[in-house]
Amino acid sequence: MTATVVESTIDVALWFMDQARREDDYLQPQKLQRLIYIAQGSYAATHHGRMLMPALFVAGETGPQDPNIFRLFEHGRPTNLGEAKIPAETLHFLDMIWRRYGHHSSDYLNQQIKHHDIYVRALKKGLGEEIPFPAIVRFFTRKERPSVKKVKTADGRVLEKWTPTAAPGQTKPE
Incomplete structure (x- = not known):
């Protein structure tokens, strides 16, 4: 396993908790x-498969969860933990995740994530089944990139052909 950007998943959880508190939420x-699941997958997708934090996600009843973070934060932010230790270059990334997903309710996020095929496959094996990090990387990488079509060449090679997608309201050039 390569080194993670943030030393502890607790630091990322603390950052999200403190951000919510700053916004009186x-x-x-x-x-x-x-949020920590999305952050892990999104970071890996945008940073060539690198782990943001040393998290382990398992299939829970309502979606992927890190059991250690769940246990530590199930009754709110522990008061005996200090400030989150996040590298400066990672703060912008976490802020982007917060701005993109922080305003959504937990029900909304649960509905979106419970259909992720990697979660569904793990859940079929049973509650508490691990969602492997390589599967998270593949899922988020595939989800984050533009439309890709597989093309087979005359000599049998399989290539990925990128097809740009038009923004809503725009037409594709002819």
């Missing part, structure tokens, strides 16, 4: 779980 434990 309560961050539910389920929503915290979804």
